[in-house]
Amino acid sequence: MSTHPQLGEAYELYLLGALDGPEGSEGAAQRELLRAHLSAGCAECSSGLKRAHAVVAAIALAAPEAVPGSGVKRELLAQLAPARNSRFRFAFAAAWTLVLGLAVSSAWLWHRSAGLEEQTASLETQRNQTQVALRQAEREAAHLRAVTEIIGRTDTxxxxxxxxxxxxxxxxxxxxxxxxxxxxxxxxxxxxxxxxxxxxxxxxxxxxxxxxxxxxxxxxxxxxxxxxxxxxxxxxxxxxxxxxxxxxxxxxxxxxxxxxxxxx
Amino acid sequence: MPRVTICYSNVRMLVYAVLLCVGAFLMAAASRPGPRDGELMLQIAQGDQRAFSTIYDRHSRPVFASLLRIVRERGAAEDLLQEVFLSLWKHAARYDHEAESVLPWLLVIGRNRALDKVRSAVHRYEGQAQPIDEVFDLRDARANFESGIWHDQSVDRIRACMAQLNEKERRVLELAYFEGLSQSEISSQLGEPMGTVKTWTRNGLNKLRKALL
Structure with a gap:
């Protein structure tokens, strides 16, 4: 069973960027070892690094207390608003364009639909008239056929x-x-x-x-x-x-x- | 017809009781903790500027103090502070909303930006083996912090942990954190042997780890 190398404070030094040294030194060896383990998805190293983050971030609180100027927040919030408004304006314009496009499309389709309905009615009328004429022609043809058959027979x-x-x-x-x-x-x-x-x-x-x-x-x-x-x-x-x-x-x-x- | 007698001493007691209840309510409201950072970050991700303002009020001071300590110039520190919080605003959706505190994330982002600024100004770190951004992936806002620790322990409590370090231990850690110096550079700057610097560093980190974790 293999044991994980003891890296101690190497995690914190690695995060601080302080794990240095020439090739072959202890620092360089630990740095390369840590990189290799992290690349391989080593759970122990990942966990060690997480703990090290909390420790390293704590060092920041050693800085003397200081208060940013009141204008910083005001300028910061002013920088947020235009971006948000710009996005809102874009979304608003896009929505209106979409609505307008849909309205125009609907009107055109409605107009076209009405024209097609008229054409359909006209074609229907023509079809009915043609059917009547066809039936009439068929009757006349049958009539003539009967006349021809009777008159043309030898026993007639x-x-x-x-x-x-x-x-x-x-x-x-x-x-x-x-x-x-x-x-x-x-x-x-x-x-x-x-x-x-x-x-x-x-x-x-x-x-x-x-x-x-x-x-x-x-x-x-x-x-x-x-x-x-x-x-x-x-x-x-x-x-x-x-x-x-x-x-x-x-x-x-x-x-x-x-x-x-x-x-x- | 029944006779109603008003006893003024009873009325006074009643007024005192009402005032006592109102006072208790106000104290409870004042001591009630605000929303967690994770909840605020969720609201910020949805464009809530009020939540952003709350986060700023909550964390801007320690972040600014850290930035000022690194860049040593108030205007530059304020510019960096804005950059850090703008980054939070832009990447809020990518933040781990289960995390308790966003402060460690802000501190690390701030440190990286501040050190980059200093380095680009003086070109001191060209060729350094380990760039800072390599170890803190700023693009991934799901910071690998044990941030629960930061929630349970207030900033003052964490500062008290730092106070447990002796002067030499605190000095080497501060040089590494705020100056971005390697151990060999710290050794050169302090004029102390490398082994001594390593010992102070190890002891300081061990004390901090024991106090925080």
Missing amino acids: RALAVKSTGAAPPFGQAFVSRERGVVLIAGNLTPAGADHTYELWILPKTGAPVAAGTFQTDSSGSVVHAYTGTITADVAGVAVTLEPGKGGSAPKGPIVMVAKFANGA
């Missing part, structure tokens, strides 16, 4: 539809038992708000079969397509002017009618 037979009234509406019907009926008509009187035109398929036997209602455009023209398989032998087609929204059995007057000579 054309039927001239004649007027039954004084005004001479005219038209052409295309009947396909597998696909349906297309009616192209003109010079029809607008049905009005409380009436509607209704197309009927007239079987050779039995009651007429409803084939859809329609309204004409402002010039009295219409292209109406009824899609569906027709099971019965078709004797012809007719158009009636029905009250209200029409129904499954004709009630109104026949406006146009056409019959095959020998059925479809």
